[in-house]
Amino acid sequence: MHGPVLGLLLALLLGTPTNPQDQPKTRELTAQLSAPDPETRTRAACALRELGDDAAPALDALIALLSDGAPVEQSACGRRWSRWNPDNRTSPGEQAASALVAIGSRAVQPLLRTLKSPSWIARRHAAWALGALDDRRAGAPLIEVLSDHEAAVREQAAWALGALDEPAAVAALVTALKDHSPKVRSQAAWALGAIDDRRAVDALVQSLADSEGGVRAQASWALGAIGDNRALNALVPALKDPDPGVRRQAAWAIGVLSR
Amino acid sequence: MTPLAVFVRTLLRTSAIFIGTTIVFLHPPLEWGAGRTVTVTAVQSGKEMAVDALIAVMNDSDAGVRRQIAASLGTSVNPRALPALRMMLHDAEPAVRRAALASINKIERRVSRVVVQPFGAAAGH
Numbered sequence: 001m002h003g004p005v006l007g008l009l010l011a012l013l014l015g016t017p018t019n020p021q022d023q024p025k026t027r028e029l030t031a032q033l034s035a036p037d038p039e040t041r042t043r044a045a046c047a048l049r050e051l052g053d054d055a056a057p058a059l060d061a062l063i064a065l066l067s068d069g070a071p072v073e074q075s076a077c078g079r080r081w082s083r084w085n086p087d088n089r090t091s092p093g094e095q096a097a098s099a100l101v102a103i104g105s106r107a108v109q110p111l112l113r114t115l116k117s118p119s120w121i122a123r124r125h126a127a128w129a130l131g132a133l134d135d136r137r138a139g140a141p142l143i144e145v146l147s148d149h150e151a152a153v154r155e156q157a158a159w160a161l162g163a164l165d166e167p168a169a170v171a172a173l174v175t176a177l178k179d180h181s182p183k184v185r186s187q188a189a190w191a192l193g194a195i196d197d198r199r200a201v202d203a204l205v206q207s208l209a210d211s212e213g214g215v216r217a218q219a220s221w222a223l224g225a226i227g228d229n230r231a232l233n234a235l236v237p238a239l240k241d242p243d244p245g246v247r248r249q250a251a252w253a254i255g256v257l258s259r
Numbered sequence: 260m261t262p263l264a265v266f267v268r269t270l271l272r273t274s275a276i277f278i279g280t281t282i283v284f285l286h287p288p289l290e291w292g293a294g295r296t297v298t299v300t301a302v303q304s305g306k307e308m309a310v311d312a313l314i315a316v317m318n319d320s321d322a323g324v325r326r327q328i329a330a331s332l333g334t335s336v337n338p339r340a341l342p343a344l345r346m347m348l349h350d351a352e353p354a355v356r357r358a359a360l361a362s363i364n365k366i367e368r369r370v371s372r373v374v375v376q377p378f379g380a381a382a383g384h
Contacts, residue, residue: 232306232309233308239316252330253329255332257333259335259336
């Protein structure tokens with residue numbers, strides 16, 4: 001008897017009847033994604049991000065924007081939305097990646113295609129978005145990206161594989177521990193700790209002798225995160241490392257492993 | 260029950276706790292070195308070695324490192340860290356002192372749990 005009434009109430013409360021004003025708004029923002037001014041492009045991508053799934057009509061335009069690395073003040077988006085810039089800068093491409101993550105699994109296939117883009121900026125942003133989307137389909141393609149010729153892309157792929165918690169990536173990440181870019185080595189060490197796979201222990205122990213302090217610190221962290229007691233002996237000398245960051249991380253790992 | 264009986268019982272219970280504490284402190288291997296096989300003992304002695312290594316560098320020049328050492332000694336919940344942690348309570352850096360205090364509390368909670376539980380159970384709680 002109350003069925004229809006309750007249904008109507010529920011529809012009013014929970015339902016999102018297609019708001020006729022949503023579509024024009026998405027269309028307007030999509031148009032702004034190709035504005036001449038990078039700040040306008042960034043702001044449009046941020047606004048689309050707030051729409052989440054409703055921004056799906058803008059999917060292609062957002063994918064196209066991924067290669068846009070024009071530096072923009074972070075305040076353009078009203079709040080701090082950027083992940084890797086110590087200098088308070090963001091870019092339209094970075095914000096487009098965030099908007100694509102907000103759209104969700106529909107963005108996965110186009111992002112996988114972007115991993116083959118000629119623009120390294122687009123590849124890097126796509127790798128980040130795929131890691132953040134946490135979709136299993138991205139595992140194998142991201143492992144391939146670990147041998148990208150651009151270090152910034154390899155670094156982002158290593159991060160994404162750690163975020164995906166992809167056990168199939170362990171061998172490739174172990175190889176990446178020998179990358180010539182310290183940022184890639186450090187990110188690979190982090191990913192191996194996040195994936196938490198004992199096969200990585202020996203390689204990480206070798207990374208404790210890396211020439212870069214940041215890599216040694218990250219390897220110490222990973223050994224603590226994996227929690228294999230075999231690493232204890234190797235970590236003790238790191239307590240005397242010249243870099244305080246390494247000593248701190250080694251002390252943490254030793255505490256965890258001696259529990 | 261007569262007051263005398265209550266008194267004697269309380270006395271016995273408290274002294275049991277004291278004796279228990281003494282036993283655990285005098286013979287830490289009873290609890291922490293309780294290796295039944297050679298491998299377990301090896302792992303265990305590796306852990307003891309690691310705790311000693313942390314204690315050896317407790318005067319690191321970097322306060323962040325000292326704070327982490329204090330925290331890690333608490334994570335190890337190994338009572339052999341207690342004397343070092345008590346010294347760290349006098350560190351110049353407040354964060355180090357806070358971490359040392361938290362770790363001391365953590366280890367002492369573990370010790371008292373180990374000691375009190377068997378006797379509490381025996382007394383019918």
